[in-house]
Amino acid sequence: MMRRLRPSRMTWNYAHDTLTLSYEDMPGIYRASDRASETGQRSYMRWSLMRLASIVVAAITGTVSASSKDNRNAFLLFGILAVIAFISALVVEILLLTFRPEEAWYHGRAVAESVKTLTWSYVMQADPFGPNQSNLDADRLFLQRIREVLGGIPAGTRVEASAGAEITSKMRALRRYSFDRRKQLYLAERVTGQLEWYARRAAWNEKRAKVWRAVLLALEASGGALAVCQVAQLLDLNAEALIASIVAAIGAWFGIKQFDNLSNAYALTATELSLVKADGLSVANSESWSEYVRRAEQAISREHTMWLARRVQPRLAE
Template sequence: MELERGLKEDDLPSIYRAANVLSAAGQKAYMRHTRFRLWCMVLAAASAAFSAARFMPPPSQPIFIGTSLILFILTLIAEISSLIAKPEELWYKGRAVAESTKTLAWKFSMRAAPFQEMPQDDAAEISLTDQLRRVCREAPDTLGAHLTETVQITQAMREIRASSLAVRRKAYSRGRIEDQRKWYQGRAARNLQKAKQWRTFLLVLESLGAVGCLILLVKLSSFDIGGIVAAGVASGGAWIEVKQFNTLANAYSLTSSELSLIASEGEHVATEEEFQEYVNSAERAISREHTMWLARRSV
C-alpha cells in the first residue's frame, strides 16, 4: 500500500523543508569559512618559510613577506565575517527546527501524544499548528525567506492518521525507524572512514616534518620545512575537530543499534496504547541523539 511507505520529505510540513534549506546553507557557509581560514594559515606559514630560505634571491623576500601579510589579513577578514554572519547558528537552529518539526509530523500521523485520539481531527490539527508555532519561535529570523509553501498539514499526514493501526505500524516501521536506522548506519560508516583517512594524512605530514628536521639537522638543506608542516598538522587537527568524525561515528553507530532494537520491539505492538508508547519511545531515542549533537556543536 502507498500509505505503508510512511512520510517522505514532500509529505512533511513546509516548515521542515525551509529549515532544512536554511540549515544546509548555514553549514555550507560555516565549512567554507573554516576551510578558507585554515588554508590561509598554511599558505602564510609557507610564504614565511620561503622568505627566510637562503636559496631564494634577496629581492624575493619582500614578496613572500607581503604575501604572508595579505594571507593573515584575509584570515582576519574571514574570521570577522563569520562572527558577524554566524553561519553556525543558522546551521544549528535550522537543524533543530527541522528535526522538531519532523518529530511532530510523525507523532501527529501516528496519533501519538500529544496528538492521540481527540474528539475531532480538527482539534489534533489545531494542536499541531500550535506546536509548530512554538517551534518557529526558536527559528532564525531568516527562516521565512526559505518558506516558499504554506501547507503544514499535508494530505499524506491526514491519510496515514486516519488509517488502521496495522497500516500506521508498517508506515512508522518503514518510513521512520528503518529510514533513520539506515541513515545513521551510513553516516557512522562514512565518518569512521573519514576519520581514518585524516589520521593517516596527519601521520604522513608528521613523518614528513620529522624527515625535514633531520635533513636540516645534518645540514643537507637550509630550508626549514618544519613550520609549514606544523601549520598543516595544526590545520588538519582543527578540521578534524570541526568535523568530529570519530565522535559522530560513535554516536551514529550507537543510535543505529538502538533503532534496531526499537524496530524489534515494534513487532510486538498490538494495541493503540502500546503503539502510542512505542512511537514516543522511538522519538525520544531519535531526539536524544540530536540533542547530544547540538550540545557537542555548541560547546
Template sequence: MTEPRLTDGELPALFRTADTASLRGQRVYIRATKIRLSLAVAAAVFAAVSVRLGDRWDLAALAVACAFIATLMVELWLLTRNPERDWYDGRAFAESIKTLSWRYSVGAAPFAFASPDTEAERQFIHEVQKLITEAPADSLVISNPVRVTEQMHALRRSDLALRRHAYLESRIQDQLNWYSSKAKFNSGRARGWRLALISIEGTGIIVALLKAGGVISFDLPGVLAALLGAGSAWFAVRQYEALARAYKFAANDLSTVYARLQSVEEEDAWAHESADAEEAISREHTMWRASRGAPHV
C-alpha cells in the same frame, strides 16, 4: 490502493525552509573553515622563503601579510554572519517539525486517537507555533503558513496496521539506514585522517633532523607544523570519531525500537511506543548539538 507513506517532501513547508537554511549554513561554514586553514598553511609556506624585490621589499613576507589579512577578513565575516548558528538552529527546527509531523500522522502521543482529529490538528499547529516562538528571531525567515499536509491527514486516517508499516519503513528503517551509513562513513574518514596526521608527524621528524644537520635549508618543518595544525583543526571541526560513535549508538538503539514496534497491536500502546521511538531519534540530535557546543532548543 497505494499504501500511505510520508516523505520529507510531504512534510509541512516549514520543514523544507528550515532544512534548506541549515544545509546552506553548513556549506558556508565548512567552506569558510577550509579557506581559513588553507590560508594558514599558505602563510607558513611563504614565511619559509624569501623573494627579494630590490634591497628593501620581501615579496614572500608581503604574501604572508596578505594571507593573514584574508584570514582576518574571513574570521570577521564568520563572526558577523555566523553561518554555524544557521546550521544548528535550522537543523534543530527542521528535526522538531519532522518529529511533530510523524507523531501527528501515526497517532503517537501527544496526538493519540483519543482526541478528535480537529483537536489534534489544533494541537499540532499550537506545538509548531511554540517552536517558532522559541526559535531565534533572526535564524529563519518563515514565509509559509502552518498547516497539516494532505499526506499527513491521509496517513492519520489509515488503520493501525498501515500506519505501523509506514512508520517502520519510512521513518524508523529510513533513519536506521541513514545512521548506519553515516557511522561507516565517519569511521572511515576518522581512520583516514588519523593515518594522514601520523604521516605528517613522521615526515616532520625526518625533515627536522635533516634541517638540524644542515642537509636542507628550507623551513620545511615549519610548513609541516602548519599543515599538521590545519589538519588537526579540520579533524576537530568534523568530529569524525565522535559522530561515528554517536551514529552507531543511534543505529543500535533504533534496531531495538524497530523490533519492539512490530508487535504493537493496540492504539494506546502504539501511541506510547511510537512516541518513545521519536524520543530516541531526538536524543541523537540533542547529543549532536551538545557535541558542538550548541545550546539545546
C-alpha cells in the same frame, strides 16, 4: 561535520492506493528551517576551510620568502603573498564572527528535527495527537506545538517564513490509515530508514577519521624527519615550522568535522534503533502504539540533541 538531510520521504504502496509523503509534503516550516540549516552549514564549512587554507598558504609563502633572502625579488614576492594570505584569513574570521552561519545551521536543524518528530507523531495518531482527538483538535494542537518549537529558538536566530501549509493533505491522509498500515509504514520508513541512515553515516565518519588520522601521522613523521635533516645541516629550508602549521590546520579541520565523535554517536544510535525496531514488531494494538511511537521518537531525536549540545556548549563557553 557534514550533517546532510536525513531521509524524509515516506512511501507505501497497496493494491488500490499509493500514498507518498515527500519532502514537499512535509510542513512548510520544516522545509524552511531545513533549507536554512543546509545553507548555514555550507557557509560555515566553506568559510572555515577558506580560513585554514589561507593560514596554510601564509605558512608556505612565508617559509619560501624567508628562504629566499639571497633573491630579493622572490623574497618580496612571497613575502607579499604571505601578507595577503594572513589578511584573507583575518577577513574570513571576521565574517564568521559577524554572520555566525553555524548558528543558522544548529538552530535550523533543531527546528527541522523537532517539527519532523511532531509530524510523525501527528500522522501516526501518537501522543499528544491520539486517535480520540477530533481532526480539528489534532490540527490545532499540532500548530500550537510548532509555535512552541519556534518560541524556543534563541533570540536573534532567523527562520524564514514558510510558503507551504503546515498540515498538508498527505499528512491528513496518512493519519487516516488503519493501525496496521500505519504500523507497517512507521517501522519501514521511519525506524528502519533512520537506522540505516545512522549505520551508513557511522561507517562513513569512521572511514574519514582513519584517513585524516593517517594523513596527520604521515605529516608528523615528515616534520620530524625534516627537523633531523636541518639539525644535521642537510637542509637549509626551515620546513619543520611549515609542516607544524599544516598539521595544526588539519587538526583544526578534524575538530570541526568531529569524525570520531559522530562515528561513535551514530553507531550507538543505530544499535538503539535496532532494539526499537524489534520492540515495534510486538506492538499489537493502538493503545500501546502511542507509547511506542513516543519512545521511538525519543531514541531518534536523542542523538541530535546530544549533537546540538556538543556544538553549542563550546561556543557558549567561549
